[in-house]
Amino acid sequence: xxxxxxxxxxxxxxxxxxxxxxxxxxxxxLTCLLGLNGAGKTTLLRTLAGDLAPRAGSVSLGDRAxxxxxxxxxxxxIGYLAQDPVLPGHMSVRDVVEYAAWLKGVQDxxxxxxxxxxxxxxxxxxxxxxxxxxxxxxxxxxxxxxxGLPPVLLLDEPTVGLDPEQRLQLRDVVRTVAESAAVVVxxxxxxxxxxxxxxxxxxxxxxxxxxDTVEGLxxxxxxSESLEAGFAHLLRQERxx
Amino acid sequence: xxxxxxxxxxxxxxxxxxxxxxxxxxxxxxxxxWVGAWMExxxxxxxxxxxxxxxIVLAAGLDAQRDSDVSSPLYPGxxxxxxxxxxxxxxxxITSWMLAAFIAASATLLITTWGRSDxxxxxxxxxxxxxxxxxxxxxxxxxxxxxxxRLGLLIVAAVAPFLLNVGLAYGTGSPSAxxxxxxxxxxxxxxxxxxxxxxxQLAWFCALxxxxxxxxxxxxxxxxxxxxxAGVMVGLGLVSVLTGPGERGAPVAEEKQICAExxxxxxxxxxxxxxxxxxxxxxxxxxxxLDTALPLPDRVAEAGLALSDSSVSFYIGxxxxxxxxxxxxxxxxxxxxxxxxGTPGEVAVSDDVLVRERWLAWRAVxxxxxxxxxxxxxxxxxxxxxxxxxxxxxGLDGECAPL
Numbered sequence: 001x002x003x004x005x006x007x008x009x010x011x012x013x014x015x016x017x018x019x020x021x022x023x024x025x026x027x028x029x030l031t032c033l034l035g036l037n038g039a040g041k042t043t044l045l046r047t048l049a050g051d052l053a054p055r056a057g058s059v060s061l062g063d064r065a066x067x068x069x070x071x072x073x074x075x076x077x078i079g080y081l082a083q084d085p086v087l088p089g090h091m092s093v094r095d096v097v098e099y100a101a102w103l104k105g106v107q108d109x110x111x112x113x114x115x116x117x118x119x120x121x122x123x124x125x126x127x128x129x130x131x132x133x134x135x136x137x138x139x140x141x142x143x144x145x146x147x148g149l150p151p152v153l154l155l156d157e158p159t160v161g162l163d164p165e166q167r168l169q170l171r172d173v174v175r176t177v178a179e180s181a182a183v184v185v186x187x188x189x190x191x192x193x194x195x196x197x198x199x200x201x202x203x204x205x206x207x208x209x210x211x212d213t214v215e216g217l218x219x220x221x222x223x224s225e226s227l228e229a230g231f232a233h234l235l236r237q238e239r240x241x
Numbered sequence: 242x243x244x245x246x247x248x249x250x251x252x253x254x255x256x257x258x259x260x261x262x263x264x265x266x267x268x269x270x271x272x273x274x275w276v277g278a279w280m281e282x283x284x285x286x287x288x289x290x291x292x293x294x295x296x297i298v299l300a301a302g303l304d305a306q307r308d309s310d311v312s313s314p315l316y317p318g319x320x321x322x323x324x325x326x327x328x329x330x331x332x333x334x335i336t337s338w339m340l341a342a343f344i345a346a347s348a349t350l351l352i353t354t355w356g357r358s359d360x361x362x363x364x365x366x367x368x369x370x371x372x373x374x375x376x377x378x379x380x381x382x383x384x385x386x387x388x389x390x391r392l393g394l395l396i397v398a399a400v401a402p403f404l405l406n407v408g409l410a411y412g413t414g415s416p417s418a419x420x421x422x423x424x425x426x427x428x429x430x431x432x433x434x435x436x437x438x439x440x441x442q443l444a445w446f447c448a449l450x451x452x453x454x455x456x457x458x459x460x461x462x463x464x465x466x467x468x469x470x471a472g473v474m475v476g477l478g479l480v481s482v483l484t485g486p487g488e489r490g491a492p493v494a495e496e497k498q499i500c501a502e503x504x505x506x507x508x509x510x511x512x513x514x515x516x517x518x519x520x521x522x523x524x525x526x527x528x529x530x531l532d533t534a535l536p537l538p539d540r541v542a543e544a545g546l547a548l549s550d551s552s553v554s555f556y557i558g559x560x561x562x563x564x565x566x567x568x569x570x571x572x573x574x575x576x577x578x579x580x581x582x583g584t585p586g587e588v589a590v591s592d593d594v595l596v597r598e599r600w601l602a603w604r605a606v607x608x609x610x611x612x613x614x615x616x617x618x619x620x621x622x623x624x625x626x627x628x629x630x631x632x633x634x635x636g637l638d639g640e641c642a643p644l
Contacts, residue, residue, distance in 0.1 A: 050319045051311050076321035082312040088251070095250050096315065102247055103320030103327070144314035 002027055003151050003182040004048070004078075009057035011040075011047045018043045020206040021057065026152065030178040030198030032214075033186040034231070039203040041186040042083060045154045048184075049080035062151065076104040079145035083156040085138060089130030093121055093140050096129060100144035108148065115147040119173055135166035142170070146177065153183045159192060171195060190227045193217075202231070204238045245337070248330050251307075254338025257300035261293035261339065265346035268292050270353070278430035278512040282354045283364035286347035287371035291403075293342070294378060298399040301335045301382025302389065305457055309390060328383065328458040336379045343375055359511050361497050366434040373446035380453030384471075387460040428490055429556075430510045431545030435491035448477050498546050504528050508542040513557060516567065523567045526605040527575060530626050534634035535579050541571065553578045565609060568602040575601060579634075581641035593636045596621070600633060 006024035010017060018040045035041045046052050048059060061074040087096055097112045116122045119139040124132065129140065138158065145153060155174065159167045174196065177183055185196060193200055193214060200217050202210035210217065214227065221229035249255065268289040269282075308315040317327045347368060354360075385398045428434060452474035459467030500508040501521040505528055509516050524541050531537060539551040548554050555574040559566060576598050577588045588594055600621065603609055622628040 046311070051316065073321055075319055078319070080319055081314065084312050085314055086310045086312045087314070088307045090253065090256070091251055095247065098247055099251055099315055100320075102244060103315060103317060103322055105321035141314040 003062055005058075005060045006048070007058050009044075009047065009059065010055040011043050011052060012055055017055075018206050019047065022206075022208055024201070024208060024211075026182040026184065028178070028180065028182055030174065030196055031182070031184045032193045032196055032198060032200045033184050033203060034190070034193055034200055034217075035186075035188060035203035036235075037188055039188075040206045041188075041203055042156055044203065045080065045156050045184065045186055048152075049078055049154055050075040051080075073105075076106075076148070077150045077152060079147075079150040079153040081138075081142050081145045081153075081155045081158055083160065085141035087129040087132075087137050087140060089128060091129055092126050093129060093132070093143075094125040096140055097143045097147055101147045104148050104150075106148035111148050114149075115143040118146055118177070119143045120169065135162050138162065138166075139170070139173075142173065149181070151181050153177055153181050155183065155185045157187055158185060159187070159189075167195075190231060194227055202234060204235065209238050210234055244330065245333065248334030249337060251304075252331070252334035252338055253300040253303040253307075254335045257293075257296045258338040258342040261290070261296045262342035262346045264292045264296075265289035265342070266349050269346065269350040278510065279351065279354060279360040279362070280364050280367060280428040280433055281430060282350050283347065283367040283371075284428045286343070286350045287367060287374065289346060289350070290343055290371060290375065293339075294403045295396075295399040297335075297339050297375065297378045298382035298385065298403075299395060300338075301332075301379040302386030302395040302399060303392075304331045304335050305383045305386030306390065306392075306395065309387065309460075324458045328454055332380060332383055332454060332457075335382070336376050339375045339379055340372060343371055347371070359514060361431070361493050361510070361512055362433055364428075364433070366436065366439045367428065370434065370439055370442050370446075373443045373450075377446040377449035377453070380450040380457070382453075384453040384456035384467075387457040429545065430512050430543070431493055432490040433493050435489055438489040438491075445477065449474060452477075492545070498542070500540075505538055506540045508540060508546055509557075510543055510545065513543060516557060516562065519564050520567050520571075523564050523571060523605040527568070527571065527601045529604075530630055531579070531633070533627060534630045535637075536582055538575075538578055538583065541575070550583045565602075565606045568605040572598040572601045576637065577641075580637040581643070584641075585644040586641040587644060588637075588640050589642060591640070594640060597633055597636050600629070 002025045004024070004026040006022055006026075009019055009022040009024075011019040022044060033041050033044070043052070047054050061077050091099070094112060094116065097115055101111055101115075113122065116125055119142050121136065121139050121143060124136065129137065132140065138161075142155070142158065145155070158174070159170055162170060174183055174185060178198070185192070187193060197214050200210065200212060200214055201208055202217070210220070217230045217234070218225075218227050219230065221231075221233040223229065265286065266289070269285045307313075308317055310316065311318075317324065320327070322330075382399070386395060389395045389398055452470045455470035456467040456474075459465075459470065497511040498508045499511050499514045499517060500506050501517050503521045503525040505524060507517065507521045507524050509520060520541075528537050538553045540549070541553045541555070542548060544554050544556040546554070553571075553574050555571045557567070557570055562570065576594060577586070580586070580588045580594075622632050
């Protein structure tokens with residue numbers, strides 16, 4: 001079932017156009033958004049999350065009519081984790097997640113506890129954010145994105161800066177959430193794509209140039225031997241086009 | 242209620258409010274020359290909070306800054322709540338903290354007056370102006386925090402109005418309604434805040450509050466609206482500065498005095514009843530035996546009480562004034578009255594007059610150094626009291642300049 005429909009999405013900064021007519025349908029499950037630095041991954045996620053008003057095109061959530069990024073009720077259905085999340089250090093973990101729930105208009109009183117449980121931060125609920133490690137902070141930010149169980153979850157390079165154990169934990173959380181929501185994980189690391197699996201969308205110069213499974217990307221190369229080879233072949237094709 | 246509790250927990254006011262309260266109480270108690278009657282005490286509480294102005298603005302600014310980073314999971318642009326609701330929610334949080342601190346500080350100072358001072362009126366208007374002043378400055382802080390992304394800039398912006406306030410309130414002696422809630426000394430005992438002045442102040446604070454909230458809300462979605470609101474606020478501020486504060490003090494509706502019989506009748510405001518025994522003794526000691534050479538007033542009354550030609554009016558300028566201070570306050574006014582024999586007039590300051598004021602005060606407080614110790618050139622007789630009284634009267638002859 002398609003949850004998020006994106007049609008002809010254009011976005012830019014000043015005179016430069018970063019996203020050039022993106023068409024996208026997101027279903028329940030995990031989608032890796034792959035691209036080189038500067039391909040437009042963060043801009044796409046921030047636009048879908050409502051941070052940036054699109055220059056052109058539309059984004060709609062489920063059966064809801066109208067543009068999701070203009071409609072506050074729809075925005076509440078999209079969870080977003082920024083690349084390097086900043087938390088208010090003086091607030092407790094629980095208060096931060098409760099604040100995020102309030103911002104989204106989440107009424108369920110158990111939602112905060114559930115979100116903390118999902119990211120394994122229940123035992124640190126009373127801790128001040130300034131006392132947390134980098135990995136814990138990212139988990140708190142993820143809990144903010146998860147609270148209220150939004151049907152769409154956008155994660156911008158969520159594993160950058162995490163140690164191997166934290167990466168594994170976060171991947172487990174992402175896979176679990178992806179069973180009932182459309183989860184998009186942006187990354188420029190092929191190892192991350194290989195570890196997560198699922199669908200892969202490759203963004204190149206502001207446009208979607210590939211949309212298939214991990215295996216599909218691997219077999220895109222001339223000898224189907226590795227993801228790197230498949231991805232490199234795809235980039236060569238696009239550069240020469 | 243959950244939203245309010247969350248707003249309180251999320252606000253930097255949780256840290257700033259106790260500090261603001263302690264600063265205000267310390268100022269009020271150390272500067273307790275202004276504490277004594279209820280109006281004076283309430284005015285002191287309000288003014289003491291001007292010390293906390295940087296803290297109020299800074300805490301509100303940090304509340305606005307907290308989520309302005311797009312990397313924050315609490316970035317308001319992504320939520321279901323509108324910008325207006327979020328700004329109001331923040332404002333309620335920080336304002337609640339600061340009002341709690343203001344109420345606690347005011348109550349602490351008023352309790353110091355409780356029991357020894359029988360209030361003429363509870364200072365509702367003064368405290369209401371204080372509430373409006375705080376609400377306006379939290380809104381101003383939110384507006385500043387929404388536009389200033391760095392802590393350093395916010396600190397500068399928080400301290401600048403404080404310095405401006407100090408300059409306006411204490412530098413020129415003519416405070417503006419722009420930033421100062423009340424001027425020190427406006428509300429002496431027997432006066433209250435004029436309702437017209439309070440209404441004018443509150444109208445300005447309301448404009449500042451609404452303007453600040455619009456500016457803070459419009460930051461992301463409608464910057465032109467924020468700029469327009471800021472322009473209106475600056476315009477109103479200029480009008481406020483240029484038109485001045487107006488008349489702020491007004492007499493209390495009912496004169497309430499308490500008097501004691503002595504050589505002459507001594508009266509003070511009911512709120513200053515605790516001065517009465519010492520003041521009667523001081524007055525008696527001063528005027529005793531003077532009637533052999535000079536006419537005496539019928540009545541010595543604290544400033545603000547109704548007077549007749551035969552009354553001496555004087556002002557008690559500090560709290561906890563003992564006999565020595567009371568004598569110092571009373572002596573110049575008594576000398577002027579005696580020199581002018583009750584008619585309207587002024588006595589020019591001269592060595593002759595000053596030594597006679599000192600002589601009067603010394604009579605009331607014999608433990609103090611006698612006037613001879615200060616000045617041996619004016620020929621204070623060391624003989625019987627009648628000679629000293631004659632010397633006193635002779636020195637005042639011709640000193641009065643009729644008004």
